[in-house]
Amino acid sequence: MPSSEEIYARVRDVLVDALGLEDDEVTPEATLIGDLGAESIDFLDIVFRLEKEFDIKIPRGELFPENLAAADSGLVEDGKVTPEGIEQLREKMPHADIDRFAQDPQVSAIPDLFTVDMICRFLASRLS
Amino acid sequence: MRWYWIDRFIELESGSHARAVKNVSLAEEHLHDHFPGFPVMPASLIIEGLAQTGGILLGEARNFRDNVILAKVPRMEFHDVAVPGDQLIYSAQLQDIREEGGSVTVQADVGDRRIADGEIMFVHLSTDDPQLSRINQRAFVFQTNLLDRSADNPVPDAAGGPASAAEKQS
Numbered sequence: 001m002p003s004s005e006e007i008y009a010r011v012r013d014v015l016v017d018a019l020g021l022e023d024d025e026v027t028p029e030a031t032l033i034g035d036l037g038a039e040s041i042d043f044l045d046i047v048f049r050l051e052k053e054f055d056i057k058i059p060r061g062e063l064f065p066e067n068l069a070a071a072d073s074g075l076v077e078d079g080k081v082t083p084e085g086i087e088q089l090r091e092k093m094p095h096a097d098i099d100r101f102a103q104d105p106q107v108s109a110i111p112d113l114f115t116v117d118m119i120c121r122f123l124a125s126r127l128s
Numbered sequence: 129m130r131w132y133w134i135d136r137f138i139e140l141e142s143g144s145h146a147r148a149v150k151n152v153s154l155a156e157e158h159l160h161d162h163f164p165g166f167p168v169m170p171a172s173l174i175i176e177g178l179a180q181t182g183g184i185l186l187g188e189a190r191n192f193r194d195n196v197i198l199a200k201v202p203r204m205e206f207h208d209v210a211v212p213g214d215q216l217i218y219s220a221q222l223q224d225i226r227e228e229g230g231s232v233t234v235q236a237d238v239g240d241r242r243i244a245d246g247e248i249m250f251v252h253l254s255t256d257d258p259q260l261s262r263i264n265q266r267a268f269v270f271q272t273n274l275l276d277r278s279a280d281n282p283v284p285d286a287a288g289g290p291a292s293a294a295e296k297q298s
Contacts (some may be wrong), residue, residue: 001279017202017203018202020202041200041249041251042200044199044228044229044249044251045200045202045231045249048223048249049226051224054225060227060228081266089284
């Protein structure tokens with residue numbers, strides 16, 4: 001199994017190619033959408049590249065779940081994700097930093113759960 | 129004017145690769161504006177032709193059951209220009225295909241001159257999406273016999289409808 005440093009370096013290269021970035025723009029804490037400018041279609045591109053780079057299959061929704069805490073899901077109140085919703089996020093996104101999110105669970109902050117580090121942790125668990 | 133930026137396919141290996149021809153002609157009006165006195169095939173339309181080649185390759189691989197929509201051009205590099213009288217050969221190789229979409233690598237060549245190469249990504253949208261009700265990808269391909277009028281695969285007789293053309297290519 002590759003070391004976490006190796007995984008990070010390869011993920012960084014994938015993101016540089018997929019999002020047209022410079023190497024130094026990618027950091028472990030960077031959010032894909034907010035910091036790195038990813039758009040929805042880029043997620044599929046990233047999945048394609050990760051599959052190729054790491055020779056794995058990533059089923060739909062496993063790395064980047066869709067329709068998280070939609071307004072009609074009953075898991076959102078007053079713009080915040082409810083405790084039940086947070087539990088559901090933990091299940092759907094086991095590699096994201098849900099603890100930090102739970103301190104102020106604004107729905108608008110959900111996209112920030114998609115970070116470079118989340119991808120690395122997902123891959124570390126898949127490759128172990 | 130119809131939005132066709134390939135003239136015909138010369139090869140289609142289902143689920144693998146395809147090649148199409150685009151003949152560049154001075155009769156095409158846009159060449160007179162691009163550029164006055166120096167007509168060259170616009171790079172954007174070369175990308176469109178490459179996307180049509182790759183998009184049909186992808187659509188055919190799933191028997192045209194999705195609307196294949198150009199979503200992203202992760203990389204495209206241009207090395208030379210194509211001018212009136214040139215015959216562009218567009219090649220596409222299927223790299224990925226899954227429920228949500230697919231990707232191809234592409235090249236445009238005139239003879240042994242490489243004009244462009246790159247990657248193109250597509251997404252699959254459901255054919256019952258109301259916003260797409262007017263798009264008929266199967267008709268795009270078959271009403272013009274894009275796949276049939278190739279040297280190795282002449283125009284079928286009247287009995288050969290779209291379905292049989294798809295089967296023939298698969």
